[in-house]
Amino acid sequence: MLKYIISLIFVSCQFISAQEQAPKTERYGLRFGVDLSKLIRGSLEKEYQGFELTTDYRITRNLYLAGEIGAEKKRVTSDVLDFKTSGTYLKLGIDINTYKNWVGMENQIIVGFRFGASVHVQDLYGYTINQRNQYWGETLDKTLTTSQNSQDLTGQWFEFLIGVKAELARNLYMGLSVRLHHLLNDTKPSNFDNLYIPGFNRVSDFGSWGVGLNYTLMYQLPLYKKEVQ
Amino acid sequence: MFRKVFYLLIFISVVCCEPDDLCASSTEDTPDLVIRFYDANQLDQLKPISSLTATGQDLETSLVFQETDSIALPLRVNDNQTRFLLVMDEVEDVLDVQYTTSDQYISRGCGFKTHFSINDLQIKEPYKWIESVETITREVVHDSLAHVKIYH
Numbered sequence: 001m002l003k004y005i006i007s008l009i010f011v012s013c014q015f016i017s018a019q020e021q022a023p024k025t026e027r028y029g030l031r032f033g034v035d036l037s038k039l040i041r042g043s044l045e046k047e048y049q050g051f052e053l054t055t056d057y058r059i060t061r062n063l064y065l066a067g068e069i070g071a072e073k074k075r076v077t078s079d080v081l082d083f084k085t086s087g088t089y090l091k092l093g094i095d096i097n098t099y100k101n102w103v104g105m106e107n108q109i110i111v112g113f114r115f116g117a118s119v120h121v122q123d124l125y126g127y128t129i130n131q132r133n134q135y136w137g138e139t140l141d142k143t144l145t146t147s148q149n150s151q152d153l154t155g156q157w158f159e160f161l162i163g164v165k166a167e168l169a170r171n172l173y174m175g176l177s178v179r180l181h182h183l184l185n186d187t188k189p190s191n192f193d194n195l196y197i198p199g200f201n202r203v204s205d206f207g208s209w210g211v212g213l214n215y216t217l218m219y220q221l222p223l224y225k226k227e228v229q
Numbered sequence: 230m231f232r233k234v235f236y237l238l239i240f241i242s243v244v245c246c247e248p249d250d251l252c253a254s255s256t257e258d259t260p261d262l263v264i265r266f267y268d269a270n271q272l273d274q275l276k277p278i279s280s281l282t283a284t285g286q287d288l289e290t291s292l293v294f295q296e297t298d299s300i301a302l303p304l305r306v307n308d309n310q311t312r313f314l315l316v317m318d319e320v321e322d323v324l325d326v327q328y329t330t331s332d333q334y335i336s337r338g339c340g341f342k343t344h345f346s347i348n349d350l351q352i353k354e355p356y357k358w359i360e361s362v363e364t365i366t367r368e369v370v371h372d373s374l375a376h377v378k379i380y381h
Contacts, residue, residue: 080340131259
């Protein structure tokens with residue numbers, strides 16, 4: 001069905017341009033929006049709250065300056081740990097559109113990268129002592145009466161992403177991207193670790209890789225039009 | 230093309246779930262107190278025990294060691310002292326260890342472990358089968374090395 005609509009638009013565009021002999025132009029503008037995936041996750045996951053604003057600015061035909069700013073709060077309760085991380089982050093980078101649109105359409109298949117940085121705090125509420133020889137039969141779960149609070153924690157990372165952006169209505173875009181994160185540097189709490197970094201997501205024991213997802217709704221503020229060469 | 234990429238991204242985001250962090254059994258956990266047995270007549274000679282029963286104070290189950298020159302005794306992590314009754318050939322000596330604990334982070338999968346710093350370690354007077362005791366190191370951090378020598 002979509003195919004027919006697309007071809008219909010294509011044909012009609014051709015028709016219009018043939019009629020009017022108008023030069024082909026593309027719109028350049030500033031897009032800004034919100035990451036819906038964090039709001040959805042917040043409503044599904046009890047111990048998570050997150051908000052992210054996202055923006056991009058078209059520089060050349062296929063090159064966009066892009067960035068995100070956000071805040072996250074996440075409490076992790078596992079078999080052996082109970083902690084909460086909260087903080088803010090900023091990501092800046094480049095999106096490259098690799099998709100050749102038909103005339104009049106503004107969709108993108110994007111490859112891009114970001115540098116991300118966070119400032120966050122962490123509270124450790126409890127943990128389990130790992131003692132394999134449980135001869136004494138003691139309780140090995142420890143709940144801290146006052147949580148171990150770590151301030152001024154930071155993380156810096158690199159993200160590689162692939163994604164799509166589709167124009168739903170005039171100037172309204174829906175975007176989806178998946179991201180591979182690689183932690184470059186972080187300030188760790190003493191006698192603990194950064195196991196969750198706002199913007200980076202979960203940090204695993206195995207290497208410093210992470211994954212992320214964003215699902216955005218963006219509005220474009222059209223600034224000017226430029227003729228297609 | 231556009232739709233293929235879109236479906237691929239949906240697929241990746243659904244399939245790409247969070248891995249479980251497991252605690253590998255090779256990871257060092259809370260160390261035991263490691264005791265090696267030496268000959269009271271030849272101080273630098275190891276002298277294996279033929280059979281030794283170690284029973285924690287107020288416990289009914291025992292740890293039984295046979296034909297070995299080193300044993301590992303778990304210390305209590307929720308207390309600052311541990312007492313073991315060491316019985317060899319139906320003769321009983323009492324080992325008292327007093328220490329301070331500090332909990333150290335291991336990993337997401339393993340949690341924390343306890344390190345012990347020994348303040349005092351002694352055999353209750355009068356000594357029975359044990360001749361003397363010597364603390365090699367006060368820091369019980371690894372259980373690959375001996376912390377205490379017992380001469381008998």
